Amino acid sequence: MAGAAVEFTAGNFGQLVLKSSAPALVDLWAAWCGPCRMVAPLVEELAGTYQGRVVIGKLNVDEHPQIAAEYRVMNIPTLLLFKNGQEVDRIVGVQPKQELVRRIEKLLA
Secondary structure, eight states, X not given: OOOOXXXXXXXXXXXXXXXXXXXXXXXXXXXXXXXXXXXXXXXHHHHHHTTTTSEEEEEETTTOXXXXXXXXXXXXXXXEEEETTEEEEEEESOOOHHHHHHHHHHHHO
């Protein structure tokens, strides 16, 4: 089930990520970033797999630089994992799908 990834913005980030009762994975990306394009299909696939259990979505750092700055994101792609409104894990760069699954499962444990 693909295409379930949410589009995070400065306007909905607080509600969908920080106040979410479910854990969240935020993919920080930009249109000009080659490695981001490699991660994007994985994020979409995982959003379908974990729909209803984890809020998974993407945040464009060019459109919402204040959030990237707040979390001190220096490189993209960066995946931030949140639980109870707090960042609990961070994945920088392109990782294999099984590593992303491992981190999400840890988040759900």
